[in-house]
Amino acid sequence: MANILVIDDDPIQCRLSEEMLKTHGYEPLIAQSGAEGLDILESQNVQAVILDLVMPEMDGMTVLTKMRERGYAQPVIVQTAHPEIENIISAIRLGATDFFAKPISQERLVISLQNALKRYELENCLRTETHRHKGALSFADMAAKSPAMKKSIAHGEKAAATQIPVLIEGEAGTGRDMMARAIHHHAKRSGKPFIAINCSTMDADALEALLFGAPDQKEKTAFDKAQGGTLYLDEIGALSMELQGRLLALFTGKKLSTSPNDTAPLDVRLICATSKRLLNLTKQKQFREDLYYRLNIFPIYMPPLRDRADDIAELVSHFITKFSVAEGRRIEGCTPQTMELLRQYEWPGNVRQLENAIYRAILLAEDGILTPNEFPQIQTSLAGAEQLRAALKSMSPQAAPSHIDAAPQVTPLKSKTKPIKDRFLTEEGRINNLAQVEKELIEFALKKHNGKMSAVARTLGIGRSTLYRKLKEYGLEDAQSSAA
Numbered sequence: 001m002a003n004i005l006v007i008d009d010d011p012i013q014c015r016l017s018e019e020m021l022k023t024h025g026y027e028p029l030i031a032q033s034g035a036e037g038l039d040i041l042e043s044q045n046v047q048a049v050i051l052d053l054v055m056p057e058m059d060g061m062t063v064l065t066k067m068r069e070r071g072y073a074q075p076v077i078v079q080t081a082h083p084e085i086e087n088i089i090s091a092i093r094l095g096a097t098d099f100f101a102k103p104i105s106q107e108r109l110v111i112s113l114q115n116a117l118k119r120y121e122l123e124n125c126l127r128t129e130t131h132r133h134k135g136a137l138s139f140a141d142m143a144a145k146s147p148a149m150k151k152s153i154a155h156g157e158k159a160a161a162t163q164i165p166v167l168i169e170g171e172a173g174t175g176r177d178m179m180a181r182a183i184h185h186h187a188k189r190s191g192k193p194f195i196a197i198n199c200s201t202m203d204a205d206a207l208e209a210l211l212f213g214a215p216d217q218k219e220k221t222a223f224d225k226a227q228g229g230t231l232y233l234d235e236i237g238a239l240s241m242e243l244q245g246r247l248l249a250l251f252t253g254k255k256l257s258t259s260p261n262d263t264a265p266l267d268v269r270l271i272c273a274t275s276k277r278l279l280n281l282t283k284q285k286q287f288r289e290d291l292y293y294r295l296n297i298f299p300i301y302m303p304p305l306r307d308r309a310d311d312i313a314e315l316v317s318h319f320i321t322k323f324s325v326a327e328g329r330r331i332e333g334c335t336p337q338t339m340e341l342l343r344q345y346e347w348p349g350n351v352r353q354l355e356n357a358i359y360r361a362i363l364l365a366e367d368g369i370l371t372p373n374e375f376p377q378i379q380t381s382l383a384g385a386e387q388l389r390a391a392l393k394s395m396s397p398q399a400a401p402s403h404i405d406a407a408p409q410v411t412p413l414k415s416k417t418k419p420i421k422d423r424f425l426t427e428e429g430r431i432n433n434l435a436q437v438e439k440e441l442i443e444f445a446l447k448k449h450n451g452k453m454s455a456v457a458r459t460l461g462i463g464r465s466t467l468y469r470k471l472k473e474y475g476l477e478d479a480q481s482s483a484a
């Protein structure tokens, strides 16, 4: 949804424009003075401006002049109650896209706006592609509406003002390469070579030869080619320990050039990128800690596309323009359902995957607008995710994890056989007193010897008279006669 800024001191006209823009699916931003309008341009992403010419304090012509001075190239549709020819000429000279006399026909204004937006998008896209071909990609070429991406670009701009090494962290396809090129372009080294090497796509020997040279190698090393400019090392985490050591040696200044015959000091800015957290690799002893601290001086994080859904509309419209021009197809945009589908998807391959999906959709499209049917894989994947979600919902909820100390006691299964009673312990587990043990022992012996008193006395090692006394004492006379 495009943001359209309305700058008009007349509150009724503002309300009318606001309603009209909302009805046609635009996001209106309202400013009731020129100064307020310039502030909004500074702080928000604006795709087009509807500007009133006659306003107190700062008139529309001054706003337009300031906009162009500050580098805002958005289309501006001018409206005024005084459509004198001199005003029209002055506004057109300052780059106004269209001119309307009040009262304005809403239909004509919408058509004018749609055309202006299309042309602006096309100009942007052509500018980006021209920059790409010239090797001069800039931060302005990066579609970025989300706060997360704006923050990354602000960091990139700060990095460009310095010469220090930069470490770009982020998943593949998030625009790390674009960021590295923009930093190079905005730095003092702009116009000097930008050499990009992916450390994960070749074996260690080939990479070593490419970076540092090999005996009898005629071709310049990547460092030599990047002399005066920037060397971009993508997936630096894939560098072998040995090559990490060689890279570190360059930092320590002991060896200023990579080629033995070259006496010129090495003057290369390093920008590295990684999709793995280098800090974790250092903890796992897969990446040298000393090198990590040399590279991680200015880290920039590129957020995954799933965390910046606000960028999707802008990226989609950029890629639609790019590929419809490249393929000679007239594709106007995509339906709201398609945009919803694209916003819902997680994009594990990030912007690169979105770019490829749009290219494919443009080749598949039968009409001038992209529908969900042109994204069969995304539809299938989202439907699969939905089914999984439904299946999980129907399963009984997982019990909340409990601390091992708080876990309920497991009751042991009841054995069918009675446990053998420990004769020295009471039912409660305390040690029996001596009399009780003695009583039970006599009972046991009576049973065992079928009540034969002489055998019991002998077994227990006591005399018969003592045995009779104890039988009486413990009330066991009956036990003796029943065992006999």
Ligand SMILES: Nc1ncnc2c1ncn2[C@@H]1O[C@H](COP(=O)(O)OP(=O)(O)OP(=O)(O)O)[C@@H](O)[C@H]1O
Binding pocket: 141, 142, 143, 144, 171, 172, 173, 174, 175, 176, 177, 178, 179, 234, 315, 318, 351, 352, 355
């Ligand atoms: N913010 C953006 N605006 C416009 N195009 C973008 C943006 N981010 C990425 N792209 C495009 O997406 C594609 C992938 O970007 P890039 O090559 O910079 O990603 P990467 O993180 O280096 O990943 P990879 O290693 O896969 O190349 C490129 O074609 C790039 O032009």
